Amino acid sequence: MRLPFFSKPEALLRPARTTDAAALAEIHAEGGFAGSWSPNEFENLLADRAVITDIASDSRKTDVIFGFVMSRMAADEAEILTIAVRRKSRGNHIGHRLMDTHMARLAAFGVKTLYLEVEEDNTAARKLYEKAGFVTAGLRKGYYRKPDGGFANALIMKLGLENL
Numbered sequence: 263m264r265l266p267f268f269s270k271p272e273a274l275l276r277p278a279r280t281t282d283a284a285a286l287a288e289i290h291a292e293g294g295f296a297g298s299w300s301p302n303e304f305e306n307l308l309a310d311r312a313v314i315t316d317i318a319s320d321s322r323k324t325d326v327i328f329g330f331v332m333s334r335m336a337a338d339e340a341e342i343l344t345i346a347v348r349r350k351s352r353g354n355h356i357g358h359r360l361m362d363t364h365m366a367r368l369a370a371f372g373v374k375t376l377y378l379e380v381e382e383d384n385t386a387a388r389k390l391y392e393k394a395g396f397v398t399a400g401l402r403k404g405y406y407r408k409p410d411g412g413f414a415n416a417l418i419m420k421l422g423l424e425n426l
C-alpha cells in the first residue's frame with residue numbers, strides 16, 4: 263500500500279495567472295537559457311492576450327509550480343517562446359503533459375501550425391518535441407551563444423495542429 267503522505271506529488275495542468283509571474287521567472291532561470299526574464303517581463307507576457315501559458319502545478323498545492331510552457335499566437339500560427347521544468351522535477355513526463363495540454367489549447371484557439379526553435383544539442387527537448395510530432399523545418403547555424411563563448415546551431419521545428 264502506498265501512503266498518500268509519502269507519494270510523489272501529482273501534477274495538475276492549468277492555465278497560468280499573472281500571480282504566477284515570480285515562480286515562472288525562477289523556473290526559467292533554472293532552464294540554462296542565455297538570458298533570464300524578470301518577474302516583471304513574465305507579468306507583461308501573462309497579461310498579453312496573444313500569449314498562452316500552461317502550467318504544471320502540485321495537485322495538492324496549486325501555487326507550487328513544477329514547469330510551464332508559453333507560446334505567442336499570430337493569426338493561425340503560434341510559436342513556443344519557452345518551456346521549462348524545475349530541475350528536480352524533470353524526467354517525470356511533466357514536459358510531455360505540458361506539451362499535450364498546450365497543443366490542445368492552441369488548437370482550440372484556432373492555431374493551425376506551431377513553430378519552435380531548439381538548440382541542436384538539447385537532447386531532452388528534442389526528444390520531447392519529436393515525440394509530440396514536430397519535424398525539423400530549418401537550421402540556423404551558430405544561432406545560440408553558449409556560456410563558454412562558443413556557438414550552437416538552432417533547429418526550427420514545426421507541427422500541424424489541425425488533426426489533433
Ligand SMILES: CC(C)(COP(=O)(O)OP(=O)(O)OC[C@H]1O[C@@H](n2cnc3c(N)ncnc32)[C@H](O)[C@@H]1OP(=O)(O)O)[C@@H](O)C(=O)NCCC(=O)NCCS
Pocket residue numbers: 292293294345346347348351352353354355356357358359379380381384385386387389390393
Ligand atoms: C526540456 C524539458 C522541458 C523536458 O521536461 P521533462 O519534464 O524533463 O520532460 P519529460 O520527462 O516529459 O521527458 C521528455 C523526454 O526527454 C527525455 N529526457 C529527460 N531528461 C533527459 C536528459 N537529461 N537527457 C536526455 N533525455 C532526457 C525523456 O526520456 C523523454 O523522452 P522519452 O519520452 O523518449 O522517454 C526539461 O528538460 C527542461 O526544463 N530543460 C531546460 C530548459 C530547456 O531546455 N527547454 C527547452 C528549450 S527549447
